[in-house]
Amino acid sequence: MRLIVARCEVRYTGRLDALLPEALRLIVIKSDGSVMVHADHGGFKPSNWMVAPTTIEESAEHIVVRKFAGKEEDRLDIRVVEVVSDVTHDMGEAAALEKDGVEAHLQELLADQPHWCGEGFRLVRREWPTDIGPVDLMCRDEEDGWIAVEIKRVGTIDAVEQLTRYLERIRLDPAMDVCRGVLAAQSIKPQARVLAEARGIACVEVDLAVLRGEREPDLTLFG
Numbered sequence: 001m002r003l004i005v006a007r008c009e010v011r012y013t014g015r016l017d018a019l020l021p022e023a024l025r026l027i028v029i030k031s032d033g034s035v036m037v038h039a040d041h042g043g044f045k046p047s048n049w050m051v052a053p054t055t056i057e058e059s060a061e062h063i064v065v066r067k068f069a070g071k072e073e074d075r076l077d078i079r080v081v082e083v084v085s086d087v088t089h090d091m092g093e094a095a096a097l098e099k100d101g102v103e104a105h106l107q108e109l110l111a112d113q114p115h116w117c118g119e120g121f122r123l124v125r126r127e128w129p130t131d132i133g134p135v136d137l138m139c140r141d142e143e144d145g146w147i148a149v150e151i152k153r154v155g156t157i158d159a160v161e162q163l164t165r166y167l168e169r170i171r172l173d174p175a176m177d178v179c180r181g182v183l184a185a186q187s188i189k190p191q192a193r194v195l196a197e198a199r200g201i202a203c204v205e206v207d208l209a210v211l212r213g214e215r216e217p218d219l220t221l222f223g
Helices: 101-112 157-170 190-198
Strands: 002-013 018-029 035-038 048-050 055-058 062-069 072-088 122-128 135-140 146-155 180-188 201-205
Touching: 018 072, 035 072, 048 072, 101 122, 101 135, 101 146, 101 180, 135 157, 146 157, 146 190, 157 180, 157 190, 157 201, 180 190, 190 201
Parallel strands: 146 180, 180 201
Antiparallel strands: 002 018, 002 072, 018 035, 035 048, 055 062, 062 072, 122 135, 135 146
């Protein structure tokens, strides 16, 4: 979580227009893309905010937050005049990333059917150990390459960051220095996809009902 104390002007455009004149404010940017702007009054409610998923663009003098709903765009334009403090805190993975029952079940099913994570994948080991924690599945592909698979119920930016750290540790072994990463989840947030693509991590959405054999997978037509 990033906390910025800055003298800034905040302009919101979208369903309505609103302007917060230049003043000292707290800007909270969460890892899921949610952004809140607080003043030192008004209780717990932010003066303006935008919930995830969003797109955030930043320059020296502006933080622009965009959210699309169909053809409509909500935009939060924060003009930064002076930064008093800018700190980022690692809130830890325990609360957000600890596996719930669904994730544990997904791991079991994908361990038995690793081809849903990638064509030709075969399981080497569940809970592959690293010095910062275990990656859910370690697989090999048809060309005998290594693939680390992290499984989540919902794929978020935090999940991409977690898998990135695992890959950094795994690749320290010269025999696995080109290990690839796959994030498998029932649903994957748009911002997580963007970050994963930038880091060379593949994203795969899996259907729990299909994995259980309760229904057939959707047919895909190729033109």
